[in-house]
Amino acid sequence: MWSKNKLKFVRSLAQKKYRDAEGAFLAEGPKAVGELAARFNCRFLVATADYLSANPHIRAAEVDEVSLRELAQASCLTTPHDVLAVFDKPVAPAPFQLSTTRLSLVLDGVQDPGNLGTIIRLADWFGIPDVICSRDSADAFAPKVVQATMGALARVQVVYADLPALLKTVPRDFPVYGTFMEGDNIYAAPLSPNGLLVMGNEGNGISPEVGSLVNRRIHIPSFPLGRPTVESLNVAVATAVACAEFRRQTAAAPHTSL
Amino acid sequence: MWSKNKLKFVRSLAQKKYRDAEGAFLAEGPKAVGELAARFNCRFLVATADYLSANPHIRAAEVDEVSLRELAQASCLTTPHDVLAVFDKPVAPAPFQLSTTRLSLVLDGVQDPGNLGTIIRLADWFGIPDVICSRDSADAFAPKVVQATMGALARVQVVYADLPALLKTVPRDFPVYGTFMEGDNIYAAPLSPNGLLVMGNEGNGISPEVGSLVNRRIHIPSFPLGRPTVESLNVAVATAVACAEFRRQTAAAPHTSL
Numbered sequence: 001m002w003s004k005n006k007l008k009f010v011r012s013l014a015q016k017k018y019r020d021a022e023g024a025f026l027a028e029g030p031k032a033v034g035e036l037a038a039r040f041n042c043r044f045l046v047a048t049a050d051y052l053s054a055n056p057h058i059r060a061a062e063v064d065e066v067s068l069r070e071l072a073q074a075s076c077l078t079t080p081h082d083v084l085a086v087f088d089k090p091v092a093p094a095p096f097q098l099s100t101t102r103l104s105l106v107l108d109g110v111q112d113p114g115n116l117g118t119i120i121r122l123a124d125w126f127g128i129p130d131v132i133c134s135r136d137s138a139d140a141f142a143p144k145v146v147q148a149t150m151g152a153l154a155r156v157q158v159v160y161a162d163l164p165a166l167l168k169t170v171p172r173d174f175p176v177y178g179t180f181m182e183g184d185n186i187y188a189a190p191l192s193p194n195g196l197l198v199m200g201n202e203g204n205g206i207s208p209e210v211g212s213l214v215n216r217r218i219h220i221p222s223f224p225l226g227r228p229t230v231e232s233l234n235v236a237v238a239t240a241v242a243c244a245e246f247r248r249q250t251a252a253a254p255h256t257s258l
Numbered sequence: 259m260w261s262k263n264k265l266k267f268v269r270s271l272a273q274k275k276y277r278d279a280e281g282a283f284l285a286e287g288p289k290a291v292g293e294l295a296a297r298f299n300c301r302f303l304v305a306t307a308d309y310l311s312a313n314p315h316i317r318a319a320e321v322d323e324v325s326l327r328e329l330a331q332a333s334c335l336t337t338p339h340d341v342l343a344v345f346d347k348p349v350a351p352a353p354f355q356l357s358t359t360r361l362s363l364v365l366d367g368v369q370d371p372g373n374l375g376t377i378i379r380l381a382d383w384f385g386i387p388d389v390i391c392s393r394d395s396a397d398a399f400a401p402k403v404v405q406a407t408m409g410a411l412a413r414v415q416v417v418y419a420d421l422p423a424l425l426k427t428v429p430r431d432f433p434v435y436g437t438f439m440e441g442d443n444i445y446a447a448p449l450s451p452n453g454l455l456v457m458g459n460e461g462n463g464i465s466p467e468v469g470s471l472v473n474r475r476i477h478i479p480s481f482p483l484g485r486p487t488v489e490s491l492n493v494a495v496a497t498a499v500a501c502a503e504f505r506r507q508t509a510a511a512p513h514t515s516l
């Protein structure tokens with residue numbers, strides 16, 4: 001059974017101010033909880049008897065057994081899972097050290113939690129360990145974002161930074177890619193295995209200040225070129241197509257020799 | 259000002275049974291309404307005075323002027339727009355005639371409205387005019403789906419069909435692609451400019467029955483290969499990466515001669 005205080009605490013984590021004040025975040029579902037438990041310290045786990053007997057290896061400072069109906073009382077989801085857990089939020093190393101040998105993602109004002117979570121998930125798939133967000137982006141530890149990452153937060157580091165200030169510190173010849181309507185065809189532009197890939201806000205794209213610091217403007221062409229179409233792709237979808245193309249070119253798949 | 263009946267009618271369109279019974283669907287926002295008005299008959303338009311004076315060209319059988327606060331009473335969105343419209347739902351041509359010269363998308367149980375809308379939007383971007391959904395997929399005319407399509411429903415036809423029955427009617431050598439964990443590397447598999455691309459349910463992928471009718475199993479490789487990662491990509495993201503690769507190969511972009 002829930003203790004009143006614990007239930008209140010879990011519910012409070014839907015709000016950023018409480019996540020920040022408590023240094024904690026909530027994850028729901030066996031997949032997310034299982035993966036995150038391997039990386040983050042688990043303050044407590046609340047689960048059904050069935051989950052607990054099937055998953056004796058998950059380590060947590062405290063474990064409570066509740067019914068599925070009780071789990072629903074704290075869930076942020078429409079369909080509650082049989083487990084939820086509260087983890088310590090990682091404290092970002094200050095100042096953040098940008099990798100110059102790898103590809104990193106930079107998100108300039110991505111607002112939708114589903115989009116941010118989907119982007120963190122695809123960053124994991126495409127082997128991109130760092131996602132750097134502007135301070136006005138959605139919070140990576142909001143329940144809906146954690147849910148959409150499907151456990152990817154266990155392997156992808158998300159940091160928040162002043163993007164213009166950060167971009168001004170990169171070496172002059174360091175590739176900073178960004179997607180723009182008038183950019184070069186991404187399939188024709190040679191892509192490097194390292195660099196930054198900047199993606200913009202859902203409605204407004206990359207802000208002018210950040211855009212002025214992008215030195216390689218790229219574009220995902222519509223098909224066939226010139227046909228009337230939607231104005232743009234969803235930001236998570238565009239990020240995926242771009243990351244896939246970076247990796248295709250880097251991996252030098254067999255067909256490139258055709 | 260709203261008439262009580264109209265407000266009730268608009269609100270009822272959040273439910274599929276009323277959309278089906280009335281043969282109507284709701285769209286919100288200037289982008290969606292503007293694009294859809296070019297294709298679908300608009301039963302009525304409800305908008306602010308500012309919208310109406312700025313958009314005199316939008317044709318509708320009836321036009322009502324209301325305040326933004328009144329629009330919020332009928333909105334399915336967190337942030338209401340300055341216009342909404344009710345359109346006639348297209349009646350599907352029966353039976354649906356599959357194109358054998360173009361690429362079409364087949365969705366086997368895509369459940370999330372945001373995913374379905376995003377997929378219809380990217381189908382428009384990548385020049386795919388037909389999206390064929392299994393009957394247990396989300397409804398393309400649900401308000402959240404319409405919203406996520408960003409007007410793409412004006413150019414992309416969505417039909418619902420018995421997928422196994424439909425797939426059994428295609429010629430034996432007609433390419434039916436589907437994404438599977440054990441499929442061939444999509445970058446190494448030559449992709450045809452025509453055919454079907456089957457994408458599966460968010461949690462379970464392609465159903466066994468539909469999967470048995472897929473004759474070209476493909477896979478989007480993670481990077482670097484073999485590293486632990488999330489189990490899969492989000493379905494809209496995977497659809498985008500696959501469609502982009504179909505179009506890249508078809509367009510024979512300059513770099514393929516490198």
